Amino acid sequence: MPDVPSAPAVTSAPQSVSRRDELVLRVLIVSAFTVILNETIMGVAIPHLMNDLGVTAIAAQWLTTAFLLTMAVVIPITGFLLQRYPTRPLYIGAMSLFLVGTTLAALAPGFEVLLVARVIQAGGTAVMLPLLMTTVISLVPERERGRRMGTIGVVISVAPALGPTISGLILSVLPWRFLFVFVLPVVLTVLAFGILRMRSTNEPRRSRIDILSVALSAVGFGSLVFGLSRIGESAEGDLGTALGAVGLGVAVLALFTWRQIALQRREAPLLDLRVFKVRTFSVATAMFVVAMIAMFGTIILLPLFMQNVLGLSVLASGLLLLPGGLAMGLLAPPIGRAYDRIGPRALLLPGTALVAAALWAMSLVLGVSTPWWALLACHVTLSIGLALIFTPLFSASLGSLPRRLYSHGSATVSTLQQVAAAAGTALFVSTMTAVALTQVDAGVDAVGAEAAGIRAAFMVGAILATLGVGLATLIRRPESVDGPPPTPAEPATAAHVDYEASAPHP
Numbered sequence: 001m002p003d004v005p006s007a008p009a010v011t012s013a014p015q016s017v018s019r020r021d022e023l024v025l026r027v028l029i030v031s032a033f034t035v036i037l038n039e040t041i042m043g044v045a046i047p048h049l050m051n052d053l054g055v056t057a058i059a060a061q062w063l064t065t066a067f068l069l070t071m072a073v074v075i076p077i078t079g080f081l082l083q084r085y086p087t088r089p090l091y092i093g094a095m096s097l098f099l100v101g102t103t104l105a106a107l108a109p110g111f112e113v114l115l116v117a118r119v120i121q122a123g124g125t126a127v128m129l130p131l132l133m134t135t136v137i138s139l140v141p142e143r144e145r146g147r148r149m150g151t152i153g154v155v156i157s158v159a160p161a162l163g164p165t166i167s168g169l170i171l172s173v174l175p176w177r178f179l180f181v182f183v184l185p186v187v188l189t190v191l192a193f194g195i196l197r198m199r200s201t202n203e204p205r206r207s208r209i210d211i212l213s214v215a216l217s218a219v220g221f222g223s224l225v226f227g228l229s230r231i232g233e234s235a236e237g238d239l240g241t242a243l244g245a246v247g248l249g250v251a252v253l254a255l256f257t258w259r260q261i262a263l264q265r266r267e268a269p270l271l272d273l274r275v276f277k278v279r280t281f282s283v284a285t286a287m288f289v290v291a292m293i294a295m296f297g298t299i300i301l302l303p304l305f306m307q308n309v310l311g312l313s314v315l316a317s318g319l320l321l322l323p324g325g326l327a328m329g330l331l332a333p334p335i336g337r338a339y340d341r342i343g344p345r346a347l348l349l350p351g352t353a354l355v356a357a358a359l360w361a362m363s364l365v366l367g368v369s370t371p372w373w374a375l376l377a378c379h380v381t382l383s384i385g386l387a388l389i390f391t392p393l394f395s396a397s398l399g400s401l402p403r404r405l406y407s408h409g410s411a412t413v414s415t416l417q418q419v420a421a422a423a424g425t426a427l428f429v430s431t432m433t434a435v436a437l438t439q440v441d442a443g444v445d446a447v448g449a450e451a452a453g454i455r456a457a458f459m460v461g462a463i464l465a466t467l468g469v470g471l472a473t474l475i476r477r478p479e480s481v482d483g484p485p486p487t488p489a490e491p492a493t494a495a496h497v498d499y500e501a502s503a504p505h506p
Contacts, residue, residue, distance in 0.1 A: 020197075021201070023198075024139070024198055025136060028091070029152075031095055031128055034183060035098050035125040036128070036129065036159040037160075039067060039160055039163065040161075040163030041164070042064050044318070046060045053110060059111065063115060065226065065230075066115055067121065068421060068422055072221040072224070072422075073126075073222045075415045076271050077209075077217065078414070079271050079408040080271075083204065084205070085204055086200035087202050088198050088199060088200040091127075092191070092198075094124040094128050095128075096124070097120060097121075098123075099124075099188065099191060101119070102184055104117035104120065106181050130414045133394070134202075135201050135202075136148050136151075137406050138201060144340065146395045147340055149339070149391050149398075150335055150336025150337070154332045158332070161295070161328060161383070162329075164299060165321050165325060167318070168314045169319075170182065171314060172314060209270065210268065212259060213270035216255050220250075220252035221419070223252065224245070224422075225418055226245050227242045227247075228425070230426075261273065271408055272408035275405050280396055280476060280478055285413060287389070287468055287472065288417075289423075291390065291393070292421060292424060293424035294386070294465055296421040296424035297425065297427060297429075297461055300424075300425050301428050301454050301458070302317075302375070303317050303321075305454050308450055309450055309451045310375075320376055323379075324383030327380055331384065331387040335387055336391045344395065347389075348392050348393070348472035350385075351387070351388025351389040351472070353469055354384055355382055355385035355389065356385075356462055356468070357381065358381040358385060359458050359461045361381070363455050363458040365378070366458070367455075392475070396475055396476075396477065398410060399478040428457040428458075431453070432450070432454050433453060434453070435453040437449075
């Protein structure tokens with residue numbers, strides 16, 4: 001039976017960020033950006049790897065699928081890890097693991113070793129994003145959280161978006177190994193700096209991990225992500241296997257949910273699902289999933305459209321996506337500052353409207369004669385809309401939680417990012433494939449059929465994004481959840497009392 005930890009004290013929110021904590025945040029931001037960039041860097045490298053390593057397209061795709069699977073399995077455990085262990089050794093362990101995986105990938109003599117290296121990389125990556133989000137929300141005062149979350153917006157949205165561009169630039173002049181060689185100096189630098197200067201920012205508490213929860217989480221999230229990833233490849237594989245994996249994942253996650261509710265009565269869950277009792281967190285998380293589906297679906301389909309329909313090179317495709325990625329990165333900090341001034345709704349409404357408009361436009365105008373500048377305009381509009389969405393959602397969702405649920409909230413958001421990435425890929429690619437096959441049967445040439453399939457996929461995304469506009473109206477600026485610590489003569493804050501009243505007790 002897990003130990004019953006004593007309830008953590010209600011600590012006061014930080015009033016300012018010290019110089020040393022500023023260094024901690026910067027190291028975490030650079031580290032998280034570096035490791036998350038690897039999540040999408042392999043996509044355009046698949047043809048090169050097929051030729052160099054002598055593997056099929058389905059086998060080569062496992063370099064991305066295995067990465068996503070490992071992330072989906074490890075991330076749910078990080079909520080427990082961030083409460084049980086100090087952040088400094090967690091950071092050093094995660095970056096060391098990523099360093100080992102990157103070095104092994106750069107030196108890999110064949111496909112099997114490269115696949116193992118990607119799994120090791122993903123194990124380190126899985127810890128970094130929850131660690132970054134939990135540290136920021138713990139160290140930064142409420143009045144500055146929007147600005148700081150803007151930097152997380154850069155990590156979450158820009159790193160995956162720039163992956164294909166950077167990959168295309170490297171592969172246009174160098175072998176695929178340099179995808180990993182170029183990362184090594186950055187990883188070594190931030191790891192050395194973290195070892196020398198980083199400090200732990202949390203207060204660990206004694207608890208045991210529930211092995212059954214770990215097993216259910218691994219099978220549930222792993223099967224769900226695997227099945228969703230395989231649906232997109234169903235034209236080349238077995239759709240029944242993919243749907244079976246999705247069904248298994250859903251069933252096992254239902255058991256995982258039941259187990260966590262039972263463990264919450266003893267204050268010992270692996271992933272505390274009481275975060276969903278907070279309305280702002282729940283709605284913001286739903287919006288986040290919709291935005292991630294749109295982003296990852298677009299990351300997959302636009303390179304296919306540019307190369308297979310418009311006939312552009314890998315390098316030209318990467319350069320055409322670059323302005324949108326840069327726009328997201330440049331806009332994230334000022335959007336964060338705007339959040340601190342005006343709150344989330346004034347940013348989310350235009351953001352969701354721009355995303356929906358861009359997807360509707362792509363569903364109508366993309367074709368064999370589409371000019372490159374029209375595609376660029378659509379992608380930049382989409383990127384600006386996503387930039388207006390991500391920072392407010394991170395700030396509002398995690399900022400609405402009690403302090404002791406920060407780690408569980410960040411682990412939940414990061415887990416759903418992986419599920420949304422797989423779901424976006426499955427939704428867009430399977431829609432494209434189904435429509436394209438129908439067009440070919442109707443006598444349309446292969447290029448025109450693929451263009452029609454891509455338009456249909458973006459239409460599905462546009463419908464989802466339009467629903468997101470309605471969700472944006474429900475997001476409000478979080479009120480202070482954790483106030484100053486109560487004194488013996490003073491009761492706890494109202495928000496704290498309300499939350500405790502809603503929590504299940506033995």
